[in-house]
Amino acid sequence: MTATATPARRTAPARASRGLWRDALARLTRNGPALLGMFFIVVFVLAAVLAPVISPYDPIAGSLANRLQAPGTAGHVLGTDLQGRDELTRILYGARISLQVGVISVIMGLAIGGTLGAIAGAFGGAVDNVLMRMVDVLLAIPGILLAIGIVAWLDRGLPQIMLAVGMTNAPIFARILRGSLLALREADFVVAARSIGATPLRLLLRHMLPNALTSLIVAATLALATAIIDVAGLGFLGLGPPDPRTAEWGTMLTDSTKYLREAPYLIFFPGIAIVISAIGFNLLGDGLRESLDPRLRR
Amino acid sequence: MAKYIVRRILSAIPVLFGLSIVLFSFIHLLPGDPAAALLGQHATPELTAKIRQQLGLDQPLYVQYLQYLTQLLHGDLGKSVINNRPVITDFANRFPGTVELTLAALVFAVGIGIPLGRFAARHTQGWQDGVVTVISLFGISIPIFVLGLTLQYVVSVQLHWLPTSGRLDPRTTIPSVTNFMLIDTLLAGRPDAFVDALRHLILPAIALGSIPLAIITRITRASVLDVNNEDYVRTARAKGLTERRVDDRHIMRNAWLPVVTVIGLQVGGLLAGAVITETVFSWNGVGRWVVEAIQDHDYFVVQSSILIFAFIFLAVNLIVDIGYAYLNPRIRYA
Secondary structure (H helix, E strand, O other): OOOOOOEOOOOOEOOOOOOHHHHHHHHHHOOHHHHHHHHHHHHHHHHHHHHHHHOOOOOOOOOHHHOOOOOOEOOEOOOEOOOOOEHHHHHHHHHHHHHHHHHHHHHHHHHHHHHHHHHHHHHOHHHHHHHHHHHHHHHOOOHHHHHHHHHHHHOOOHHHHHHHHHHHHHHHHHHHHHHHHHHHHOOHHHHHHHHOOOOHHHHHHHHHHHHHHHHHHHHHHHHHHHHHHHHHHHHHOOOOOOOOOOOOHHHHHHHHHHHOOOOOHHHHHHHHHHHHHHHHHHHHHHHHHHHHOHHHOO | OHHHHHHHHHHHHHHHHHHHHHHHHHHHHOOOOHHHHHHHHHOOHHHHHHHHHHHOOOOOHHHHHHHHHHHHHOOOOOEOOOOOOEHHHHHHHHHHHHHHHHHHHHHHHHHHHHHHHHHHHHOOOOHHHHHHHHHHHHHHHOOHHHHHHHHHHHHHHHOOOOOOOOOOOOOOOOOOOOOOHHHHHHHOOOHHHHHHHHHHHHHHHHHHHHHHHHHHHHHHHHHHHHHHOOHHHHHHHHOOOOHHHHHHHHHHHHHHHHHHHHHHHHHHHHHHHHHHHHHHOOOOOHHHHHHHHHHOOOHHHHHHHHHHHHHHHHHHHHHHHHHHHHHOHHHHOO
16 A cells, blocks of 8 residues: 555644554654663663773772772772772673673563463463462562562572562563453454464464563563662672672672761762663653553653 | 452452462472571581471471461461571561551652642643653662662761661660550650651651652552543533632542552552661661571571561452442442
């Protein structure tokens, strides 16, 4: 079909749709807050990827002679920490852990929650009932307690933290996908596909899942913000990476709490890093939600 | 209505039952041995075996589970392997601290979030809405520990306005009656200590309440805007009612439902947030107790406290659902 839209009466000519994703992308690039969010995320990702290029210092080894140098000291823009390590270097390397653990934990959550939600939503009935009661059980345990429990159970380590944070998101993803799929089960195009003999698997994969993904994508983007906060929270509670010298934002904060009076910058800089990356994903998530469902826009 | 309540209570039972199985298996898969943890440095293979027998840990898992379930149904939550006190006693001692903190955070979040959301909705075209949006964005993006430490530094260390941590000045002694510091200080007839307890409560409540504040602000704004577009609101304005009357009688009455639901849902988040808040502010509550129990491998404390947390969470959800059904009859018959 050619894009020869008939002009509506006394209004601007209607623009032909270029498909859900391209329309959404076009709306997203016009959304100021979402662009700001993307900018924060790009800075965050670049910091993580380019950490060794940007900083000449070692994030783990320091010299005690250099400890607690104030921000602005020559060669140490953000000062040095208790062990004389460059604070900026540790924040840059900390971005690596947050990004890595955040992204992988959300992927794990999507894999576990998405599978549960897809099965429950596609089959409905008893399967749905049993799976959703399992999800209810997981949802009844406060997220951070579940994560703390999993790390305590499996011992400290990055894969354990990823799984722990992923498991706190999994029931939420399961609920969202199941809800979208249940709503689609009786949609006209699904009924039509079913009536011409599409198999349940084909119905799920070709017709229902692509239409149910939008809300899951938004939830996953917003979950990245909470994942970064949760990872730092575990670090803050002493359940971070097993090597206490690792540059991880939450662990860096715990190390510095005793020096709140002498060196408050050791709290502020990692804190600002966590907040900016969380704001980035929150803004992008909100922007995606508005772009994918323009009715929500106010 | 009664039928609906019964149905909702019955549906919570399988969840609690499932939770007991999950927690039981979870605890028994934890590395470390409760008997060895109990004995500490004095652990010898013989003593460990004896303690394992006393605790019933030498029985097959299903027998242990059945024993655990029987005890649970009799209200027995087991004993701490560290101090040998019944879990329920320690829980009861520390729970009021968490409730006090959670309620204060909720009051802060609701007391500021709802007016802020209404204010933003009234000025959608103006800069005011932008400012409120930024506040709520920060609210959901600042981790409790970052906000808590920042407040401690600015308000306590620099300005000396409020105390840094704890529930009461360590030099003040108040007899524990209810373990709610605000109530105990009043019962002891010590208004000075009451003010001190209140001053200790402010910073942790703000740190814990920041996320619910942001969420309540957002949902109130969205809900008011939704109702604002309804025909009956336009009619109310068209017949010349004052804006204040339209707001109170026509908009808010209908905008309450989603706001009430979200407030109820925040309780779970607040209980989870209390774990970190209590650690930052050295607050003597259940959250810090659970973290310490996990670090000490105090199995029964972990198992039982998470179960109680979940029970409270489910109970609050149930109350919210029932309240919602009461407010909105369509739910009852769905």
